[in-house]
Amino acid sequence: MSDGKKAESTEAAAKKKFTRRDFLVTGGTVVAVDALLSTTPAGAVTAASAPPPEKVQAYPASKGYLVYDSKKCTGCTTCMLACSLTHYGEQNLSLARIQITQDSFGKFPYDLDIAVCRQCKYPPCVQSCPVQACFVDEANGNVRRIDTDKCIGCKTCLKMCPQQPHRTVWNHKINKSTKCDLCLDTPYWNEKGGIGGKQACVESCPMKAIRFVTEMPNQQETEGYNVNLRNEHWLKLGLVEDSRIQPPGTGGFGGGAPKAKMQAPKANTQAPKAKG
Amino acid sequence: MPGGYTGKILRVNLTNKQISTLPTEKYLEFGGGHGIGSAVFFDLVGDQLPFEAFDPRNLIIMMASPFSGTFMPGSGRCEVQGLGPMLYPIEWFGHSNFGGRFTAQMKFAGWDGIVVEGASENPVYIDVVNDKVKIEDATNGVWGMDTWDAQQEISRRAVPGLRRGEWAELAQSCYTTQIPAVVTCGPAGERKSRLAALLHGPGSQAALCGFGGVFGSKNLKAISFLGTGSVPIADPKAFMDARLWFRQFQWDVDNPRDAEIFEGSGYSLINGAPSGGNVTNGGPNRVPARAAACASCPRGCKMRLASADSNEAVCAGTMVANVGGGGMFGGFGRKPDPNAMPSALSQKLTRQANDLMHRYGLGHWQVMATRGYIEALVREGVIGKGKQIDFELPPSGSYAYHETMFRTIALREGPLGALAAEGAARMAEKLGRYQKDVSSGLVKLTYYGTQEHYDSATQVEWGYGSILGERDLMLHQMSNYPLHWMAQSGNPYLDAEQASKLYAEAMVPYQDDRYLVDYGEGPTGIYSDSKVKQVAWVKHYEKFWIGAGGFCGWRWPQCITNNSADRRGATPNAEPKFWNAVTGQNKTFADYMELGHKIFTLDRAIWALQGRTRDMEVFPDYIYDQPTRGSIQPMVVDGKWTYATGAGRKLDRAKVEDWKTRFYKFEGYSPATGIATRETLEKMGLKKVADALQKQGKLS
Numbered sequence: 001m002s003d004g005k006k007a008e009s010t011e012a013a014a015k016k017k018f019t020r021r022d023f024l025v026t027g028g029t030v031v032a033v034d035a036l037l038s039t040t041p042a043g044a045v046t047a048a049s050a051p052p053p054e055k056v057q058a059y060p061a062s063k064g065y066l067v068y069d070s071k072k073c074t075g076c077t078t079c080m081l082a083c084s085l086t087h088y089g090e091q092n093l094s095l096a097r098i099q100i101t102q103d104s105f106g107k108f109p110y111d112l113d114i115a116v117c118r119q120c121k122y123p124p125c126v127q128s129c130p131v132q133a134c135f136v137d138e139a140n141g142n143v144r145r146i147d148t149d150k151c152i153g154c155k156t157c158l159k160m161c162p163q164q165p166h167r168t169v170w171n172h173k174i175n176k177s178t179k180c181d182l183c184l185d186t187p188y189w190n191e192k193g194g195i196g197g198k199q200a201c202v203e204s205c206p207m208k209a210i211r212f213v214t215e216m217p218n219q220q221e222t223e224g225y226n227v228n229l230r231n232e233h234w235l236k237l238g239l240v241e242d243s244r245i246q247p248p249g250t251g252g253f254g255g256g257a258p259k260a261k262m263q264a265p266k267a268n269t270q271a272p273k274a275k276g
Numbered sequence: 277m278p279g280g281y282t283g284k285i286l287r288v289n290l291t292n293k294q295i296s297t298l299p300t301e302k303y304l305e306f307g308g309g310h311g312i313g314s315a316v317f318f319d320l321v322g323d324q325l326p327f328e329a330f331d332p333r334n335l336i337i338m339m340a341s342p343f344s345g346t347f348m349p350g351s352g353r354c355e356v357q358g359l360g361p362m363l364y365p366i367e368w369f370g371h372s373n374f375g376g377r378f379t380a381q382m383k384f385a386g387w388d389g390i391v392v393e394g395a396s397e398n399p400v401y402i403d404v405v406n407d408k409v410k411i412e413d414a415t416n417g418v419w420g421m422d423t424w425d426a427q428q429e430i431s432r433r434a435v436p437g438l439r440r441g442e443w444a445e446l447a448q449s450c451y452t453t454q455i456p457a458v459v460t461c462g463p464a465g466e467r468k469s470r471l472a473a474l475l476h477g478p479g480s481q482a483a484l485c486g487f488g489g490v491f492g493s494k495n496l497k498a499i500s501f502l503g504t505g506s507v508p509i510a511d512p513k514a515f516m517d518a519r520l521w522f523r524q525f526q527w528d529v530d531n532p533r534d535a536e537i538f539e540g541s542g543y544s545l546i547n548g549a550p551s552g553g554n555v556t557n558g559g560p561n562r563v564p565a566r567a568a569a570c571a572s573c574p575r576g577c578k579m580r581l582a583s584a585d586s587n588e589a590v591c592a593g594t595m596v597a598n599v600g601g602g603g604m605f606g607g608f609g610r611k612p613d614p615n616a617m618p619s620a621l622s623q624k625l626t627r628q629a630n631d632l633m634h635r636y637g638l639g640h641w642q643v644m645a646t647r648g649y650i651e652a653l654v655r656e657g658v659i660g661k662g663k664q665i666d667f668e669l670p671p672s673g674s675y676a677y678h679e680t681m682f683r684t685i686a687l688r689e690g691p692l693g694a695l696a697a698e699g700a701a702r703m704a705e706k707l708g709r710y711q712k713d714v715s716s717g718l719v720k721l722t723y724y725g726t727q728e729h730y731d732s733a734t735q736v737e738w739g740y741g742s743i744l745g746e747r748d749l750m751l752h753q754m755s756n757y758p759l760h761w762m763a764q765s766g767n768p769y770l771d772a773e774q775a776s777k778l779y780a781e782a783m784v785p786y787q788d789d790r791y792l793v794d795y796g797e798g799p800t801g802i803y804s805d806s807k808v809k810q811v812a813w814v815k816h817y818e819k820f821w822i823g824a825g826g827f828c829g830w831r832w833p834q835c836i837t838n839n840s841a842d843r844r845g846a847t848p849n850a851e852p853k854f855w856n857a858v859t860g861q862n863k864t865f866a867d868y869m870e871l872g873h874k875i876f877t878l879d880r881a882i883w884a885l886q887g888r889t890r891d892m893e894v895f896p897d898y899i900y901d902q903p904t905r906g907s908i909q910p911m912v913v914d915g916k917w918t919y920a921t922g923a924g925r926k927l928d929r930a931k932v933e934d935w936k937t938r939f940y941k942f943e944g945y946s947p948a949t950g951i952a953t954r955e956t957l958e959k960m961g962l963k964k965v966a967d968a969l970q971k972q973g974k975l976s
Contacts, residue, residue, distance in 0.1 A: 078347045092384065093453075094451055107583065203520055236535075238558055
């Protein structure tokens with residue numbers, strides 16, 4: 001983390017300096033973690049919306065979230081590269097805390113997914129971290145973050161994230177877990193990030209397919225984060241008529257109820273402000 | 277190493293299965309991409325020239341640029357180089373390129389490029405995952421597959437158990453959610469067709485030069501890259517600032533500038549809006565689709581459809597087949613006729629027929645020329661039932677017609693397939709008709725066996741730039757899209773004088789010449805010294821920014837744009853701003869253009885070693901002898917700038933030859949031979965190239 005941007009956790013610091021070995025040897029919780037994981041259906045999206053079964057702990061809600069429009073995304077991966085650049089000063093898809101997965105041969109809209117950290121109401125990554133490296137940053141809008149100085153590299157948070165792909169991201173260069181911090185710690189960017197600041201993925205996306213919001217999205221459904229960010233100008237491209245997309249066996253994209261014909265939001269008349 | 281480079285180029289010898297590396301550092305002076313590729317080719321086999329394209333000594337060089345794997349807008353194309361079997365009469369050292377995400381994964385795997393030499397005894401493919409390089413047996417199911425199946429099968433084999441949407445562990449604790457990036461030849465390439473392309477994804481082609489056939493000649497089916505590494509950036513903050521600065525030149529998808537003018541199909545290829553490259557999906561029967569982009573591109577000119585046909589194909593990749601009028605919907609400056617909408621079925625069959633071409637691995641641009649020639653020979657009574665070539669095609673415009681055409685050519689079926697797989701030029705030669713049919717324009721093989729693209733008598737920088745190169749220039753973004761199609765739309769957003777002024781200001785270092793884009797026949801027009809400078813600028817830009825930088829010719833250069841407040845494009849400020857931020861170098865636009873001059877000079881030296889002479893750098897007779905229909909461009913007419921077509925014009929042989937003489941001198945080449953002088957070569961640090969030319973008696 002950069003000195004200027006490093007935020008202090010308000011969680012109680014671990015009394016003991018755990019090591020990865022200590023945890024693997026003494027951490028009986030691992031068994032419970034694995035047991036939970038093995039009973040969680042692949043692709044489940046609701047685990048983080050309900051209190052975990054083992055213990056209930058209240059966390060203050062994050063004051064910021066990233067939502068996205070997977071139908072507006074072109075798959076250029078600029079967001080991923082902006083993420084790794086601003087956080088690490090290099091461009092690397094594997095280090096990006098936002099992931100675009102896609103198949104050029106696939107059928108729209110199932111050819112592409114966007115995976116962003118949901119800043120969960122009940123964050124399994126925070127709850128499961130044995131050394132409180134993953135924490136709720138109350139000094140910075142309750143963003144769910146990972147303090148890599150504390151992380152012991154046990155990968156529990158990777159396993160406990162119920163999303164696929166898991167939103168906690170392994171940094172193989174430092175052997176630590178990382179995750180989206182809404183750009184609180186971006187030493188390679190002059191902009192201020194976090195709540196009230198800017199996010200590299202939002203700013204760089206040429207399709208404006210990612211947006212920062214302060215209202216907590218619906219935690220029950222993927223749809224809560226995968227939203228419609230298209231307006232009448234996008235419609236004029238002649239690409240999408242949502243009402244015509246009815247995947248077999250489901251009522252609509254993401255398995256939810258059939259969607260009504262798209263309600264086009266008004267054009268955003270605020271031109272983006274370029275830096276520098 | 278400067279930022280942007282991984283530091284090593286993969287070298288694979290398929291004859292002895294040896295895998296080694298070349299240090300990138302040795303070639304840094306050539307920038308990347310095309311520049312390094314030319315230098316590597318000269319180093320490894322330059323002293324053995326001339327030889328043939330299907331000779332095992334030929335190389336397949338696929339280079340990335342410092343921008344590959346970064347978010348530099350509209351970069352990351354893969355430059356493919358080697359002797360091109362498509363080209364005529366000599367298989368020139370040629371180049372082709374393709375978009376997608378191939379070079380990004382190449383860089384993430386830790387490589388700046390790959391050089392393939394020799395030929396394997398049995399079919400193989402090359403699989404690279406980070407630093408693990410394997411030459412894999414392709415006989416077990418991959419050889420014989422079409423280009424789509426081959427890519428997907430190789431992806432499955434490269435990372436067993438890989439599922440999209442999940443993290444895969446490539447090496448210990450090195451994860452990715454991405455799938456391998458594969459480039460492959462199809463059945464056409466396996467049969468060494470000179471029309472064979474390389475395919476990456478469903479529709480991204482390296483279409484020109486016939487490199488699919490070179491893959492086939494080497495028993496090489498495909499190359500796959502997947503990596504988890506980083507591209508280092510010299511000045512990350514400056515690079516991020518540059519990327520956000522560039523937004524002013526992009527189409528604003530939520531609030532486009534002057535939407536009332538630029539929205540709609542009339543401007544779809546030139547306004548920078550997403551998805552306009554696929555011309556088969558529009559109208560009331562359009563299929564829901566995504567605008568799809570190559571890695572790092574802020575435009576996204578491609579589509580992925582709910583029907584998954586014509587995915588990621590653009591322009592000619594969606595135009596060769598046209599079933600029942602289902603093709604060419606909108607785009608290219610024209611609005612579709614609302615009273616003549618194609619049926620959903622004809623649109624779908626059009627898309628699927630074009631997909632067949634991609635799956636066979638046929639290069640769209642020259643298949644189009646070859647098909648046109650076949651149709652002309654049917655009309656001439658050469659091809660048909662009981663004719664010299666006894667072959668009857670299904671009714672023109674039917675799906676069966678296209679299916680038969682593509683299959684016959686790709687699989688070399690029958691007498692027609694055997695001829696057509698050689699490409700239109702050699703087909704004409706074998707029929708004893710080359711001189712007659714090319715001179716008359718029956719088949720318009722205008723630039724070394726590649727077909728005429730834009731009118732050589734009016735858009736002359738395209739024609740001149742092509743005959744001074746080795747194939748069709750294919751550089752739309754110079755004056756073609758921004759100027760020609762803007763004027764063609766009938767509602768240009770800049771008048772001819774305004775446009776010419778902004779162009780001149782962008783074309784550093786010749787910015788003081790106001791007449792760079794004068795396409796008239798007057799003293800500042802197509803035979804003038806201004807045109808010498810414009811063509812030099814085009815070739816230098818082509819070699820450095822497009823070639824060495826991996827830029828997209830649909831995106832760069834950008835001398836004007838409808839998207840900025842004052843209509844100025846990003847050129848010439850963007851290029852060095854991005855390059856310097858990535859590499860840490862500190863050079864000007866003009867410095868890099870001079871490097872483009874150097875690369876151009878090296879390429880021309882290689883062509884000279886292959887037998888290029890000044891008298892080969894000419895157009896076919898029909899360009900000089902037949903009046904053109906014209907092509908709207910800015911021109912100075914009676915002392916005033918205007919948009920005009922030049923209809924009825926013929927190029928004047930003597931004036932073209934005089935122009936060439938001045939061009940050669942301007943570039944430091946001998947006007948007698950068109951080959952660089954020793955003085956020029958040594959000034960550029962190319963003494964060994966001068967020595968090689970001297971050895972062959974090529975220096976005058």
